[in-house]
Amino acid sequence: MREYNPNKIEKKWQDIWDEKEVYKTSIDKDKPKFYALVEFPYPSGEGLHVGHPRPYTALDVVARKRRYQGYNVLYPMGWDAFGLPTENYAIKHKIHPAKVTENNIKRFKSQLKSIGFSFDWSKEIDTTDPHYYKWTQWIFLKLFEKGLAYKQEMPINWCTSCKIGLANEEVVGGACERCGGEVVRKVKNQWMLKITEYADRLIDDLELVNFIDRVKIQQTNWIGRSEGAELDFNISDKEDKLRVFTTRPDTIFGSTYMVIAVEHPLIDKYKDEISNYDEILEYRNIVSKKSDFERTELSKEKTGVELKGLKAINPATGKEIPIWISDYVLMTYGTGAIMAVPGHDQRDWEFAKKFNLPIVEVIKGGNIEKEAYTNTDQGILINSDFLDGMEVEKAKESMIKWLEEKGLGTKKTNFKLRDWVFSRQRYWGEPIPLVHCPKCGWVPVPESELPVMLPDVENYEPTDTGESPLAKITDWVNTTCPKCGGLAERETDTMPNWAGSSWYFLRYIDPHNEKQFASKEELDYWLPIDWYNGGMEHTTLHLLYSRFWHKFLYDLGLVSCPEPYLKRTSHGMILGHNNEKMSKSRGNVVNPDEIIKEFGADTLRTYEMFIGDFEKSAPWSENGVRGCRRFLERVWRLQDIVEDGDEYTKELESNIHKSIKKVSEDFESLKFNTGIATLMALLNDFNDHGKINKKDFETYLILLNPVAPHITEELWEITGLKGHLHDATWPEYDENKTKDEVIQMPIQVNGKVRGTIKINIDDTQETIRKKALDDENIQKFVEGRNIVKEIFVKGKIFNIVVK
Template sequence: MTEEYSPKKIEKKWQDIWDEENAFQTGIDKSRPKYYALVEFPYPSGQGLHVGHPRPYTALDIIARKRRLEGYNVLYPMGWDAFGLPTENYAIKNKIHPRIVTDNNIKHFKEQLKSLGYSFDWDREVNTTDTGYYKWTQWIFLKLFEKGLAYKAEMPINWCTSCKVGLANEEVVNGVCERCGSEVVHKVKSQWMLKITAYADRLIDDLDLVDYADRIKNQQKNWIGRSEGAEIDFKLSGKEETLKIFTTRPDTLFGATYMVISPEHGLLDKYKDDITNWEEITAYREAAAKKSDFERAELAKEKTGVEIKGVAAVNPVTGKEIPVWISDYVLMTYGTGAIMAVPAHDTRDWEFAKKFGLPIIPVIEGGNVEEEAFTDYNGKLINSEFLNGLYVTEAKKCMTDWVEKKGIGKKTVNFKLRDWVFSRQRYWGEPIPLVHCDKCGYVPIPESELPLLLPETESYEPGENGESPIARMTDWVETTCPHCGGHAHRETDTMPQWAGSSWYFLRYIDPHNEDAFASKEALDYWLPVDWYNGGMEHTTLHLLYSRFWHKFLYDLGYVSEPEPYKKRTSHGMILGENGEKMSKSRGNVINPDDIVNEFGADTLRTYEMFIGAFELSAAWSNDGVKGCRRFLERVWKLQDILTEEEGYSRELEVKMHQTIKKVSLDFEGLKFNTAIAALMALINDFNKLGKVTKGEYRTFLILLNPVAPHMTEELWSLAGFKGRIYETAWPVWEEDKTIENQVEIAVQVNGKLKATVMINRGEEQETVKEKVMNTDAITQFLEGKNIVKEIYVKDKIYNIVVR
């Protein structure tokens, strides 16, 4: 009998062997096809890995290992997205430098990843907080600044009253900070912006060049939100000012019965003295400032608003005066921050008009909100003078031409996408490499002075007014202007965490290069990334930001591909055993260290892939983990029935080729669970037959190796096979040998099933008839009957007609 399966004995052994043999290090090798597999690098939090992390890492590790066996030169790297607010908050609370926190967290994460046996090329490890890395993040920013794509602007931001920092919309939940639970308000801050809108069209159009799942492409398109329409000017009654609006439905202009502007709109402060209900307006603005953009735009919420008394507008086609309201469902970050309201044909406008008793004038026959018809219904125009009788598509063009001719509007394309708010008022981020001079304005520091290092400090608390803690470090802030030599001060805002993660896949390609972010030769060889996997939560902003930076570098000639990633897939979350998202507060977090310690890394890897469809969320099950451990123990015991025969046995030749085909195709299709199920079924066949040949055993170990690499390398060695599995070749199936030689056919008498018989595939009627007529169930039934006709459908049915 073989020795008992003991992961603790073999897993560290093989991890050390792989390190000693540099098994997964790679470089440029033009004699082989390249393959760049990429997973999102993690944020190294103090909690360490949870069992959700290994799911994508194992999936792409399977692909990377399979590609190596198929002869590819594979790059599969790992690193750390290590700047960010959680570490800074921990540093503030515990009076410890964020660098120390980061280094400790990374050390723990790396130990955990190494214990799982991933085939990462650790020689290419990157860390966004390393000065040699963020030198090039700063360099890219300077290039953006030089090209006019980085600029400063006053912007309303989500402001956490406790963290004293600006938050992205995604970090605001029910009006409070996702991290600390404190109230979030809107606050206007001077911010550095990146002009991602300059790339809006290309970010949509170039999705045709890539292999992304439809839901990922749709998320990108919906966030960018390209829409064609018209800008139209509404004159303010008795004033020179006009309110510019964007609409995709210029055909409905005759139905505009009021206007709505955002609470942040500059019109309010400009005409403060004319507004007779200023206190009411102010109170409403303060309430709106406590809501995130997401909450304000939510369709299902009850509409609120205040009429601006003392200010009115004029509908440019009817000449009639219409009221102007403020409401939080209009955002300054979309369009012009003002809309014309057409309540008959827009659900939100209709709800608002119904609540406040405002006029509703239908202008499209059969397309009213009350009739539950869609606003893009292509009906005929009514109540619209020169548009009457035209269909919507014609009326849109006609009205756009009319406003252009009158000089009060123009055809335009609008985007939901806003420029990227790029600066943060915090310490733990990349310093922005600019100085401000009263004479020269903002001036970049010379490239020779990069990286601009973070100053040392013992206090990371932001100022009461939200300025970065760096602003208090006068010795660092005060400097001279690189342009004129006069007095200047450094920019004290830092970059957001998104900065380092927008180009990390490029640094992996040439991580030790001190003269460039990566050499042109290496970039041309490895790009684009062949397969990128990450969470669905990052398929919108992270994907947009990294595609934007890549396209910018493409325009400058640094990279030769317009898109960074050929293929993008996403995985579902692993939930707690109770089916809820894992969190410390729910007490349902599973530590992968515990699973590795009790069951082994190969068991964890196998279970993470067997848990369910890769793209869907799945609940953790300890029973499922135990089941995968039992499967691996059955694999281990195959040694007991191993024979010296080479090749495949006659009984299992077809099953072997079928399994090679299924596992190969299922790995590629992210169907890891069904691939493993096929290997489980094959073990059943081995045990049923009571033997496994050396040829079958060799193939089986290679097929399982990407999932359970430690065990399979150990079994390979114990069997006396040459070399290592990671150096061998992936098995190939022969299509004609995947077809069963024997098939079971139905035997019918007068159209009714009476028996089944096994025949050779493709067998002719004469010999099939002999088998049918020797079947007891048929001979008994035919006694005393006359056979009128026999019908044979090859490999399917034998039908006998009798009287």
């Protein structure tokens, strides 16, 4: 037997798979299809760390198993390559982003191939490839045609150092997460996508899919559908009104003040009548340095300023109430104004207590001197005029009816979900395919002229004005209007990297099609995606955005299913040895190249799947890696005890059938660690027996192959098994042979276990009684006493009752 040399073996089989195009896929209607999808990575300069292969290996295991079960499997890979990190790296190192991306993709692909994934590389895509983003632009134009893409003034987080707009999660403590520079709020004319048009369907259609519960909950909570009423509070002595949305119109009699956003337009409209306008401006400046997330955190200290000189009128009581501004009310959420009910809302109560505002209890049962009575879903209305004595639900209905009769409000469904800010003032992104004409307004670039290519320029650094770097490239910006032929200018904002990742799964299906984003025949065959796995951090926005784009294409008749993903699962992170998230700054990154060089790709794959519960995070352990390498070395040595034979060895047959069943089930339910443990136990059984035949070995290699494909292919060939392992069929088990013929049965005396005996599974009660009474341990508790009763459940319980 030659020495186990994974580096030599693994390269050999990777070359064979490539040469034979083993994993290349096409339509095959004689087979059931299985589309397995993992989130495509952003190809960073650091390359892969050992956390990246965990989800890829998991679905690779499932994909390989399904191929053996006769499925036509599509398992593709590509690159989510636009975005700010590449642009920042390019600026810092004076290398064009396209070149940076090309180098990074080359490295990532080399690393992935070295791990032996069964990706169909003929389906590879790259979001920065003009052949790809042509269709991203095409979809945007369809959204524009249908009125779902529009421009609007929107506040953005502006980093004064990076000179770019930041997402809310990139602002920490009023500073840029990356550079620490000051962040201010700027109002910018932005392209928006009207995802709110699909809000109801994005919630309701979750009933059509098999997502894990926590994913469904995240989607539902982010959309935030709520039923209530929209109503107007008049401003005293003014024609203007403040419109609010509330889920609790029944509590309106308890509204003792209002709070509006610091950006509310009525503030500036009436600035001459607001006696403390300078104080308002000072507070507004402080708030402008906070992200939306920081502004709405419930746990923070309440701050605000009263608008002195303006009062609102509670439409139910007719009384004047003060108007305040506070950071926790956003102009971009709801109407930018709320009615505050401090007797029954914790945040309102804290605000009222701090600023000594009135608190009125309107639902019986609250202790308003100590805290807000927030459990108000049930209760009796008090201090509420015609609502007094009503239960909450009845009071809601009555108040909405009263508002509608008085012309003061109406029933309304509201959503937390906001329209999607789609503009980025960056170079490295898809150009938005529109031109602005002084006569015609915004005009689409004709489809025949797509893609609108990014200009190849030397300087792509950000501008001081907040405009995209593209705005400085006048020979690219200046163009003619496709509609009237007059002078026009191109849109210089680019799309976010969310754009390419919102539909990539569709392009995988037909990536080289020049006439369509994918052919209808291919789409109809492969969709919906059978299994999609990715990180929990992407189960909110990415999942939401991609479902939105898919539904839009479904409405156009371009895809035939309303949901793109039938099943969505998520994995836990692999942490550093210090139990912290792997990152360069923490110094705990483990490079898979080093693991492969020292231990082999199969060891890496086995350890990634054996490290623990797939859905939970787990720390990296080199001792664990070494243990998996020792396991594979023991598998390698099995070739020494293999004999001829085409039926399972009798003494091993039951354990083999149990292992087939257990591994088959565990690989499908993401319990890879217990599946591998089963194979480790079966290996021990083989060695304890001292010899196995080719049928035993063949089945073992197929079961292990999805996890460790290289060593198993090599052993298959060395042992002279028929053909190649990758052409084999997944073994089936006989349910009857998974049941033990001899089992250990606990024997109870007066309900307490006093010993165990070996029985045949089909033994009668009489036979079991005799074996029990012959057992020395049981005899001690029965001897000299009368047996008054026996309780027998076949294969499970034998209880002897004595006195």
